[in-house]
Amino acid sequence: MPHPSVLRQPAVPFRTLVLADDPAILTAARMASNAAGDMAPLFVASGREALRQLFRADDRPARLICQPSTAGESWPALMATARDPFAPTGLVLVREQQRPPAETAGLVSVPPEVKALTRALRTLSAWPPQIPTDDPHELALGLARGEIAVRYQPVLNLGDRRPVLLEGLARWQRRDDTPLSPDLFVPLAERHGLSRALAQAVALVAFTEMAPRAARLGSQISLNLPLELMLEPETLGWLRRLLASTRFPPGALVLELTETTPVRDRAALRRALRHFGAAGHAVLIDDMGLDDDRAALLELPFAGIKLDRHLVSAMPRSRRARALVQRLVARAHARRMSVTAEGVSSAALWRAAAMAGVDRVQGYAISRPLPGPALPAWAAAHSLPPRLAPGGAGARQRRRA
Known part of the structure; x- marks a missing residue:
């Protein structure tokens, strides 16, 4: 029986972020997200834009399907952000022909196929419980x-x-x-x-x-x-x-x-x-x-x-x-x-x-x-045109976290 004070995330559809530029991976990710019952996925083609989405607090994607070669120099910060246990993102790597980047040990890695991606999305637990202690x-x-x-x-x-x-x-x-x-x-x-x-x-x-x-x-x-x-x-x-x-x-x-x-x-x-x-x-x-x-x-x-x-x-x-x-x-x-x-x-x-x-x-x-390793990437992303300019159209569309 679970601890009575375990804090759990409500059972709601997840939003999946897809970082990829291969048309076959994009199609498979869209179909897998739909089959897993997720919200419509958000597609980005650069590691820097993926980080900007993960830095958000409200409407932040709970899952990330990543084609590693598209992450570029953002790969270390992307891993630090997605794997942060205090704001986790369910991470699925799509296997490619070339050698994968470093720090992939322990990550879910699947071929670019709809069934494999669907199974991976369904088994991810993006929000681990917090079990308080009085000891x-x-x-x-x-x-x-x-x-x-x-x-x-x-x-x-x-x-x-x-x-x-x-x-x-x-x-x-x-x-x-x-x-x-x-x-x-x-x-x-x-x-x-x-x-x-x-x-x-x-x-x-x-x-x-x-x-x-x-x-x-x-x-x-x-x-x-x-x-x-x-x-x-x-x-x-x-x-x-x-x-x-x-x-x-x-x-x-x-x-x-x-x-x-x-x-x-x-x-x-x-x-x-x-x-x-x-x-x-x-x-x-x-x-x-x-x-x-x-x-x-x-x-x-x-x-x-x-x-x-x-x-x-x-x-x-x-x-x-x-x-x-x-x-x-x-x-x-x-x-x-x-x-x-x-x-x-x-x-x-x-x-x-x-x-x-x-x-x-x-x-x-x-x-x-x-996390500390993500801060330089946040600073670089922050220098881009702001997504939340006070009074701007993007700001009016955001919900308060």
Whole structure:
């Protein structure tokens, strides 16, 4: 009997992305997709365009039929994106005459025949279940075994769409390959004294993965810290040691104060912010919400605030939400702080953020959280004509994720 809290994707028809240029493969893929009961497939002829489709968060293809020779130089990023266990895409390779590219071990590979492709599509499981745990010992073992992974969500300047920040988000891939999102284990860490170990694990992974990429992407990396770690004198020390050991540039690290614990000692937090600032680390207030009593924190030397996605999503229909955002923006700008709108998943929310004077945007309209190896390809795809220009025809046709 399955665990009662297993989270499953609803049983809906899948959309299949077909990356191919061989007419025989295109025909077989169309017929196989129809036979498997999928939605009408989406056909692309370049690895770069396939990546753009996989980077999407809403309406993202759940399956990919790939003729490997058409992927070109996008092959490594394509594999990293499609095989990401935290946003998986069922992947089927179509065998060709030439030698297949590297990293095909363990992948489904079939001849370009309708029956073989249909069988492959029917057996794919694109959305593995997430089975939560309430056992802190299991999490402690996972931390010790190096099971923590990081995914990165881009943040753009609203005005010129330039990437300025990548938020590092914790993920847990347990030894049995079960992937867990942060809401299923971060509270467990905070309840059982594992916050420091978790933060150190996330920082080590992020610094190691991003040290060779940070300068090329032109973006800073932000990591979340709870209040207890912000106030611990030891935090700056272990951050410095990890930065030095991984050669990650200290000036590229931004910290975000999470909202789980109320601030009772503002003087202590002020001192901590000054210490982080002196070390070159800007600190943001994360998830400022509609009924948030943390607005008083704007009097402290933070570098910016991030508006909670629920507050942002309420702006188009709520006068109260719009008025609150405008007040927060005015107060933040008066203190030379940046304002980031989280959860921007549609053109309507983009426009609402722009009208409120927000500086930066983050959300599914820009990209879902991505594995590190896919980020350079995302940056290259992002430089193409945007598919979500605020007010454009493509934007009006998208649904909010």
